[in-house]
Amino acid sequence: MSLKLVSLLLLWSPVFVLSLNPVFNDDVLGLIVFKAGLLDPEAKLRSWNEEDDSPCNWVGVKCDPRSNRVSELALDGFGLSGHVNRGLLRLQFIQRLSLSNNNFTGSINPDLAHIGTLQLIDLSQNGLSGSIPDEFFQQCGSLRVVSFAKNNLSGKIPESLSFCSALVAVNFSSNQLSGNLPSGIWYLRGLRELDLSANLLEGDVHQGIGYLYDLRVVNLGTNRFSGWLPQDVGGCSHLKLLDFSDNLFSGGIPESIKRLGFCRSLSLKGNSLTGQVPAWIGELRSLGMLDLSCNNFSGGIPGSLGNLRLLEKLNLSMNGFTGSLPESLTNCFNLLALDVSRNQLVGKLPSWILKLGVGRGRLEYNPLRPIAASHGRLQVLDLSSNAFSDVLPSDIGVLSSLQFLNVSRNQLLGTIPVSIGNLTSAYVLDLSNNWLNGSIPSEIGGAVSLKELRLHKNFLTGKVPSQIQKCSSLSSLLLSQNNLTGPVPAAIANLTNLQYVDLSLNQFSGSLPKELTNLSHLLYFNVSYNHLQGELPVGGFFNTISPSSISGNPSLCGSVLNLSCPAVHPKPIVLNPNSNNTGGGSSSLTHGHKNVFSISALIAIGAAAFIAIGVIAVTVLNMHVRSSMTHSAPLPLPGGEDFSCSPSTDSKYGKLVMFSGDADFAAGAQALLNKDCELGRGGFGVVYRTVLRDGRSVAIKKLTVSSLIKSQEDFEREVKGIGKIRHHNLVTLEGYYWTPSLQLLIYEYIPCGSLYKNLHDGPGQSGLSWRQRFNIILGMAKGLAHLHRMNLIHYNLKSTNILIDSSGEPKVGDFSLARLLPMLDRCILSSKIQSALGYMAPEFACQTVKITEKCDVYGYGVLVLEVVTGKRPVEYMEDDVVVLCDMVRGALEEGRVEECLDRKLLGNYPAEEAIPVIKLGLICASQVPSNRPDMSEVVNILELIQCPSEGHED
Incomplete structure (x- = not known):
């Protein structure tokens, strides 16, 4: 019997199923029907044969040895696509269903959770869309673990989730879920793990979480929750990970948190928390990671942090901390990552900082002072943009594990120590913008892992050592604005990974090595304002090098400079860079006159022709569009405007969604498109200004491409995705309005107008x-x-x-x-x-x-x-x-x-x-x-x- 026929008969003729041979059991039928609805490009399910009496030997299938019925189906990462169809409902004894990391699409089948024995269902990392069905959790039986993470799910978290009293772990992270937390979620008293991160959830996180005594993991990060942090969170005394990062929380750190004695990871970064960090933070003795960055904390850094002996990562950056780093941090023997950048710290850099096993240290943008180097496992050290005025420690090479060193933009004196060559693991070395003198030590060749060497804007002298060719991974070599002399070493041509080279504003002399044309990855090469002479290398990057990158060298010559070099053969009479003629003669020579068109002239002519063609094309397109639009009556809209290129059907309803804040407008919906408040017009629509009920101004964009807009479901999914994009230099999308004939996007209002x-x-x-x-x-x-x-x-x-x-x-x-x-x-x-x-x-x-x-x-x-x-x-x-x-x-x-x-x-x-x-x-x-x-x-x-x-x- 063919697979397709079995599938159809199973789905549409239950009577037929009853008449089949009993050996052909429900598990085989269910899996065959499930397979029939899939695409299996890698043939991972080739062992699934409908002629088999039992599926227990099929790949991804496990059976109970006593009943010989399917107990587990695990197809993670099989590259499957299609829908999760009803065939799986035949597996009446399955306990674990894991289909993660595939390409399944469609919506979640609400009947899956009704399988009486199912304990775990994992559909994460697929392309599932739509909302989570409320029915899914209304008869969830013995379900203990559910994960829909990393899909395209939208809508609210169903209130029926609280009905599943057996739930131990819930993971809905990395979707587009919106709305508030279900009021009954804190009634899941057996819950141990809750991950709702990276969604569009909003509102307050109400008290009640403290009743979940068995909670081990809570991650609500990267949402739009606001208000105060839940004050009773300390009641979850067994918590090991607590993440409220990247939300809109305000206020201080709840005092109950000091009761989380087993907590290993605490992240509150990226909120609007204020006040001082309380001294009791040092009582969280199990902490291995503490991240309070990107808030508005003030005052001093509490010395009690020194009690956190297990601490490996500490991030206090981008706050308003004052004073100095507490000496007690020397007790944090396990510290691997320390970031206190962009605060207002003062005083001396403590002598203990390099005595720790610190793996990452970032102290930039604080007026601190340097110290001598000492032994350690330091991997990343960033002391840039400070007021250091000492010399670089001569024994800095003892930091053999250092991978990133940045002491740029200070006032460091003296020479580059020869021990710099001992930094064999370093891939970035930035000593730029200081007062360093002396020569570049030949020992630099010992730093064999270097990818970026930045020594520009110093007072270095002498030659560039040829040993630099040992740094074979070097991609950036920036030596500009020094007093370096001698020729540009041919050894640089051996650095085949070079992309950026800046040797400008030095005292280099001699000619450029011809071998430089072998640098096939070059994107930027600047030797301007030196004393170079002779002919420029010909070929590769140098055929298109900008004249400004070689200017200030009067004795250089070559075609790029329009300056001929002394040669045996005279300069050709004709120069036509666009000619494809490779023969011995030239049409210009044949006619006895020169080609007077320069490269710039040809480019200008081409550009003018391109613009003219574009203007003609635009005119023709506009005439066609206007002609086609006269056949349909425009839809009247608020504000007395006509909506071009839109459907002619009237909308029956409107849906206004604000991602956060008040969704009401001061003058009602009729003020959304007030022509008197028009701000401008663009390729996608007209923009108006209006006011929310809370007095805040917003910009409303009325889309003028309605006939091309996707379905409401696709439109809302895309808009919500755009709404999640937040950056200081991007305009924030705050909401939208939808009807079939009218779509509005609601943006933050930017007061000073456009750059234009x-x-x-x-x-x-x-x-x-x-x-x-x-x-x-x-x-x-x-x-x-x-x-x-x-x-x-x-x-x-x-x-x-x-x-x-x-x-x-x-x-x-x-x-x-x-x-x-x-x-x-x-x-x-x-x-x-x-x-x-x-x-x-x-x-x-x-x-x-x-x-x-x-x-x-x-x-x-x-x-x-x-x-x-x-x-x-x-x-x-x-x-x-x-x-x-x-x-x-x-x-x-x-x-x-x-x-x-x-x-x-x-x-x-x-x-x-x-x-x-x-x-x-x-x-x-x-x-x-x-x-x-x-x-x-x-x-x-x-x-x-x-x-x-x-x-x-x-």
Whole structure:
């Protein structure tokens, strides 16, 4: 009998099942039906044969040896997809069902929990969607462990969860669950583990948790819970892990926590907790990890922390702690990670800090003083941006386990100790921005694991030792702004992993080694302002090197510099870089005249032609769209507007959801789209300002792509996903409104308008200082880097989508809105091309090229140039079209730096920052995607460029 026929008959003809041979038992039937609804690309279930009398020898199946019935089905990580169908309901004696780490989709079958013997069900790490059925927990029998973690579930946690009195472990983490905690959850008195982290849950965590005496693990981190921490949490006396991190909790640390004598891990980071850390924190003697970072704690660090002898990780960073580090911490012999950065600590760095077995030490941004090195197992040491004025310890090499050393931006004196070569495990060594002198010791070659060597902005002299070639993993070599002499060593060419090399502003002489062309991974190479001479290497990266990276060397020659070198053969009469003619003759030579078009001219002509074609295409598309829209009547909306490209059916209901706070508006729903409060229009919709009942302003975006919007379920899932994206430099989505014909997105209101307005419109246009502009450039980079870390692409970068808050910080808006659309239709494409002209990467015009994060990097590069120059990406003159990238590149190549800066900045900007920023913008706006850096690299480069004396001007 075929598998398909058995499946159909089992599902639709129970009478037939009763007439089958008894040997062909329910377990075989149920599993065969389950398999019939699956895709098994790796043939993991090939041993499942419907002809077998028993499934006990099938892969993933375990049976009770006495009854010979299936007791466990474990198919974790089998790569299966499809639905979890009703076939599993035939397994009436199963106790454990584990299908985690597959690709199952669809909703959760509420009948699964009704199998009388089922004790564990694990459907985590799949693609399940929809809500958790309330019926699932209404007859949960003997169910003890349930995990739906890492799916796409939405909706509320069902109140019926409290009916399952036998539950021991519940894990719903990493979904999109919303709403409040069920009121009866604290009645599960047998509960030992509760993980609801990484959801959209909100509201207060009410008291009652203290009644769960058997609780071992509570993780409510990364949600939107607010109010005070539950005051009775100390009643869970057996707790080993307590995580309330990354929420909106306020107030102080509940005193009852001091009763958690068995707690090993306590994390309260990322909230708005205030007050002093109580001295009784030292009574939690079992703590191995304590994280109180990113709050508003004040006062001194309690000395009682020294009583935590088992402590391995201590993070108190980003608070308002004052005073000095307590001497008692020397008793924390097991400390491996210490972070007290970004506080207001003063005094001397305690002498015990390197005597501990510390694995990670971060003390940056505190005015502390250094100490001599001593033995230890230190792995990461960051003392950057302080006021150290001592010399580097000569015996620093005893820290043989050190992997990361950063003492940059201090006032360190003396020479680099030769023992630096003993740091054989170090992969980052940053001594930049100090007053170090002497030469780079040849022993540096002993640091064989180095990936980044940063010695720039010191007073180093002498030659670069050839032994540096032993650091074969080196990817960044930054030696600029010193007094280094001699030739650029050929040994550098052996460092085949090099990506960033900066030797500028030194005293190097001689010619550049030809072997440098072998560095196939080079992204940046700068030798400007030295005394180099001779011909530039030809080939590889050096064929496209920016002239600014080799400027300030009068004796250098080569085609990039438009300066011929002495040679046996005369310079050819014709130079046509776009010619594919490889023969012996030239058409220009044949006609007896030169080709007068330079590379810049050809680029300008090409750009103008591209723009002209784009304008014509946009016009044709708009005419087509307007023509097609005349056949359907627009839907009238609040505010007296017509809603183009929308369905003609009226909405029967509206759904308003706020992720946190009051969902009511001061003047009711009719004020949502008040035309008098219009803020602006963009490619995805019109934006209005309105006021919540609590007096807080919000921005309402009315989406103008309604005919392309996904279903309500898909729309809400995507919107809730966007709502979870939080970063200091991203505009926060606070809620949404849905009807079939109208979709609104509710954002935080940013008071100071867009970057476009601040640069080009109004009386204050281009009134931004250099420091303000640099902060905007850096903030935009951080926001985009955060998006890209979450595998999200913006798609629509432009200065109107960058908003400026009251403190001058930039916030990137309109990100990920393309995720709301199943396809990009002409209705949206036309408006996007019009509004983003000049920001769009060249690959947008090629349907065969994959759209990646590098498209955002291109738009960011154009934004950088727009901020620095105060000019629009494309400007239409009376008889010309000026493309900003081409204009800046040409001016920079010809040494006309002043033309690359806003006139209001002239005479009031640091050239050591401005010029590298302009170059970075041009690199980001490269025509070739692979030449553009990642946004995380951009952030690192900007922080490297940034002068240590921030805010010294203006």
